[in-house]
Amino acid sequence: MNQPIGERASRGSLTRRDMLWLIGVVSAPAVLPTLSGCAAHPVTGEKVLVGLSEQDEINIDRKQAPHQFSNDYGAVQDDSLNRYLGEMNGRIAARSHRPKMPYSCRALNANYVNAYTFPAGSIGITRGILLEMDNEAQLAGLLGHELGHVNARHSAQRVGQSMVAELVITGVSLAVAASDRGSDWAPIIALGGQIGASALLAAYSRDNEREADSLGMAYMAGVGYPASGMSELMGVLVRQSSEKPGLLDTMFSSHPMSEERLATMRREASGRYAATGSASVQRERYMDQTAGLRKLRPAIADQQTGEQAMARKRLPEAQQALTSALKAAPDDYTGLCLMAKCQIAQNRRAEAQAYLAQARRVYPTEGQAMQLSGINLLGQKRFAESQQELNRYAQALPGDPDTDFLLALTHEGLQNRQAAAQSYRRYLSAVPQGDAARHATNRLKSWGMVK
Numbered sequence: 221m222n223q224p225i226g227e228r229a230s231r232g233s234l235t236r237r238d239m240l241w242l243i244g245v246v247s248a249p250a251v252l253p254t255l256s257g258c259a260a261h262p263v264t265g266e267k268v269l270v271g272l273s274e275q276d277e278i279n280i281d282r283k284q285a286p287h288q289f290s291n292d293y294g295a296v297q298d299d300s301l302n303r304y305l306g307e308m309n310g311r312i313a314a315r316s317h318r319p320k321m322p323y324s325c326r327a328l329n330a331n332y333v334n335a336y337t338f339p340a341g342s343i344g345i346t347r348g349i350l351l352e353m354d355n356e357a358q359l360a361g362l363l364g365h366e367l368g369h370v371n372a373r374h375s376a377q378r379v380g381q382s383m384v385a386e387l388v389i390t391g392v393s394l395a396v397a398a399s400d401r402g403s404d405w406a407p408i409i410a411l412g413g414q415i416g417a418s419a420l421l422a423a424y425s426r427d428n429e430r431e432a433d434s435l436g437m438a439y440m441a442g443v444g445y446p447a448s449g450m451s452e453l454m455g456v457l458v459r460q461s462s463e464k465p466g467l468l469d470t471m472f473s474s475h476p477m478s479e480e481r482l483a484t485m486r487r488e489a490s491g492r493y494a495a496t497g498s499a500s501v502q503r504e505r506y507m508d509q510t511a512g513l514r515k516l517r518p519a520i521a522d523q524q525t526g527e528q529a530m531a532r533k534r535l536p537e538a539q540q541a542l543t544s545a546l547k548a549a550p551d552d553y554t555g556l557c558l559m560a561k562c563q564i565a566q567n568r569r570a571e572a573q574a575y576l577a578q579a580r581r582v583y584p585t586e587g588q589a590m591q592l593s594g595i596n597l598l599g600q601k602r603f604a605e606s607q608q609e610l611n612r613y614a615q616a617l618p619g620d621p622d623t624d625f626l627l628a629l630t631h632e633g634l635q636n637r638q639a640a641a642q643s644y645r646r647y648l649s650a651v652p653q654g655d656a657a658r659h660a661t662n663r664l665k666s667w668g669m670v671k
């Protein structure tokens with residue numbers, strides 16, 4: 221970059237590359253937990269090194285979960301489905317080793333196939349994976365597995381292990397940041413929705429997975445589901461991963477799957493838990509609760525095609541699939557956001573704005589369309605409107621330093637150097653390193669506000 225992005229923004233000459241950089245800048249959450257030493261494993265009672273106290277787990281969860289859920293296009297706007305998931309999860313969690321954690325569960329509007337949990341038990345299940353399952357016992361297996369991660373405190377342990385590695389090297393606390401900024405296309409791939417889970421969610425070890433499986437099976441069988449629901453779920457996922465490669469990449473990278481896991485669960489279901497085999501899998505109830513979602517199946521399939529085409533830089537193909545998705549479901553929030561991203565990637569900012577405006581109308585409280593709209597308006601030199609959207613976003617999803625960075629650019633556009641400097645400083649106090657931090661520091665230097 222030969223000219224500062226703030227200057228280019230104020231002249232309205234942001235290139236497509238700048239836009240991608242801005243979008244890339246806003247997608248790497250950072251966690252700075254405090255060291256809290258050893259704790260007893262809640263399940264085995266053994267001492268394990270954990271980097272997080274229970275209060276840390278709750279704080280990280282509260283801070284990060286809303287942002288990740290928004291990355292996945294927010295909770296589905298189907299209250300009865302969310303209530304159903306919440307109640308079911310609550311029932312299983314009540315039988316877990318940490319029944320007092322603040323558990324919650326919602327279906328997310330994302331299309332990729334995955335489920336994840338934050339360390340205090342905020343669980344998200346994508347509509348993509350809900351469509352792959354066909355009975356409640358499988359869902360119970362999925363929830364049991366996620367609850368297993370919370371109960372065995374896998375996030376806290378992982379932070380503990382990486383902190384030790386980090387302490388050896390630098391003697392300072394851990395910083396988590398993993399994103400590929402090298403490629404012009406990395407942000408668009410992230411936009412495609414396949415990536416997104418923060419580093420804290422990524423990659424449990426195989427041992428963690430085994431432990432979550434076996435805890436999960438005990439929990440779900442304990443509330444009366446046939447234990448085979450868990451192995452059935454794994455079978456479905458393994459089969460789908462060969463039929464629809466790509467869609468399950470995130471699932472398998474955050475929860476490594478193996479034949480061995482599947483075989484173990486099958487053995488346990490027909491061995492130790494054989495008595496649960498006569499219980500109902502509750503297929504009808506699951507089908508009733510997901511009826512609304514299943515009506516969207518054709519649109520979701522088109523969106524999945526569109527997302528994969530975007531990830532492969534095949535924009536006309538993506539456009540075609542997303543057009544077809546919107547024909548089938550014109551008011552689908554995810555479909556509208558994806559189409560807006562596809563327009564941004566093709567440098568069609570006015571078109572993108574129209575889709576974002578529609579997305580804002582169909583889901584006024586969800587943050588992602590506000591954020592994209594703020595960035596896209598910035599790209600069109602509509603600084604005051606951009607600022608308005610970004611302020612709304614900051615209200616809906618507080619605590620995101622990237623918003624300060626973007627607000628600084630809008631202040632620059634409005635020739636308000638003092639306010640811009642303030643926003644850059646706020647950004648730097650949260651994110652002292654990286655491309656955007658360098659940019660912020662250079663701006664402050666060029667104004668003589670820091671040495």
Ligand SMILES: [Zn+2]
Pocket residue numbers: 365369424429432474475476
């Ligand atoms: Zn897992």
